[in-house]
Amino acid sequence: MAAPFLPLTRPTIDEETIAGVGEVLRSGWITSGPKVKELEAKLSECFGGRPVRVFNSGTCTMEIALRIAGVGPGHEVITTPLSWVATSNVILEVGARPVFVDIDPVTRNIDLARAESAITPATRAIIPVDLAGQPVDRDRLYELARRRGLRVIEDAAQSMGSTWGGRPVGTTGDFTSISFHPNKNITTIEGGALVMNDEREAKLAEQYRLQGVVRNGFDGMEVEVVGGKFNLTDVAARVGLGQLPRLAEFNARRRELAREYFLRIDTAELREIGLGLPPADFTQSNWHMFQIVLPEARLNVPRATIMGELHAAGIGTGVHYPAIHLFAVYRRLGWKEGDLPLAEQVCRNILTLPLFPAMTEADVARVAAELHRILLAHRRG
Numbered sequence: 001m002a003a004p005f006l007p008l009t010r011p012t013i014d015e016e017t018i019a020g021v022g023e024v025l026r027s028g029w030i031t032s033g034p035k036v037k038e039l040e041a042k043l044s045e046c047f048g049g050r051p052v053r054v055f056n057s058g059t060c061t062m063e064i065a066l067r068i069a070g071v072g073p074g075h076e077v078i079t080t081p082l083s084w085v086a087t088s089n090v091i092l093e094v095g096a097r098p099v100f101v102d103i104d105p106v107t108r109n110i111d112l113a114r115a116e117s118a119i120t121p122a123t124r125a126i127i128p129v130d131l132a133g134q135p136v137d138r139d140r141l142y143e144l145a146r147r148r149g150l151r152v153i154e155d156a157a158q159s160m161g162s163t164w165g166g167r168p169v170g171t172t173g174d175f176t177s178i179s180f181h182p183n184k185n186i187t188t189i190e191g192g193a194l195v196m197n198d199e200r201e202a203k204l205a206e207q208y209r210l211q212g213v214v215r216n217g218f219d220g221m222e223v224e225v226v227g228g229k230f231n232l233t234d235v236a237a238r239v240g241l242g243q244l245p246r247l248a249e250f251n252a253r254r255r256e257l258a259r260e261y262f263l264r265i266d267t268a269e270l271r272e273i274g275l276g277l278p279p280a281d282f283t284q285s286n287w288h289m290f291q292i293v294l295p296e297a298r299l300n301v302p303r304a305t306i307m308g309e310l311h312a313a314g315i316g317t318g319v320h321y322p323a324i325h326l327f328a329v330y331r332r333l334g335w336k337e338g339d340l341p342l343a344e345q346v347c348r349n350i351l352t353l354p355l356f357p358a359m360t361e362a363d364v365a366r367v368a369a370e371l372h373r374i375l376l377a378h379r380r381g
């Protein structure tokens with residue numbers, strides 16, 4: 001009998017959380033309310049007491065951070081081409097211009113030396129991304145930001161629970177944006193959180209979150225900024241309250257499975273064909289994803305064929321991500337093939353393997369065995 005299909009990822013929602021959601025649904029208050037407040041308080045504890053507000057995505061969090069920072073038309077924001085397209089769409093959303101710089105091919109994160117070279121008088125902010133949970137160097141990032149007077153919006157959508165220099169992501173720095181999409185290490189189904197610097201920013205974030213509304217007493221209402229509709233429901237917040245206490249356990253399990261991947265795929269045969277592995281970081285990364293880079297020059301089929309054969313063997317994989325600057329919207333702004341060669345090479349060949357807390361060591365062994373079989377069958381030269 002064939003093994004059941006192994007998906008790329010799957011959330012772990014416990015029965016206590018499911019029961020808790022039932023209680024919220026029966027409570028008479030299902031949209032933003034006490035559960036949202038409770039989740040914000042618990043998250044603030046995780047982020048060293050800094051102000052936190054939750055939202056219905058980890059995209060609007062970045063858009064709102066840009067608005068709070070006063071970034072808009074005529075401004076430039078430096079970011080990486082190797083991310084989910086949300087990272088740069090929010091820059092366009094506020095009317096600013098995204099400026100992509102190439103990546104460090106080892107960490108696959110933004111190259112901060114190149115970021116510095118890209119600064120112009122119009123640059124207002126930088127949005128670095130902790131790809132796969134591997135943190136961007138916070139010391140260099142904030143040394144640069146302070147010296148050049150830039151705001152930082154950390155796209156930490158993938159790095160909840162990662163650390164830098166022993167300190168959890170989000171406990172230091174400027175803005176930190178987290179996502180609770182179901183694929184992330186903890187989920188609220190859809191949702192996100194923004195960690196800010198002070199109560200003034202948090203109050204503004206609340207306004208941008210819900211139509212700009214400020215209430216006073218029983219009947220007073222004012223609107224001073226054009227806000228949107230970005231609030232999280234109490235049903236979603238209850239899911240998050242069940243997930244948050246399990247974050248450390250989930251991340252520890254991801255780390256164990258990542259170690260197992262190294263044991264199984266860092267082999268002489270795959271090294272010989274030049275398979276690219278992620279940094280073996282078992283202290284700082286939360287192992288949001290395990291991503292390999294296929295050796296295109298040594299394979300006689302494209303990535304899609306490898307993915308198709310893994311799928312036929314019962315294994316789900318994903319591409320995170322195609323290079324953002326080569327999407328039509330960004331090409332229309334003038335970006336083209338060859339502008340960012342390191343990112344383009346990685347984006348053409350990157351492949352995400354299954355990794356989630358409910359996986360077993362046997363699942364990892366199966367992925368590794370099928371990967372060996374398929375890559376070696378398509379070896380060239």
Ligand SMILES: *Cc1c(COP(=O)(O)O)cnc(C)c1O
Nearest residue numbers: 057058059084086157179180181
């Ligand atoms: C998931 C993700 C986002 C957006 O999060 P949503 O909650 O889906 O809006 C942004 N950036 C990165 C790098 C992500 O992985």
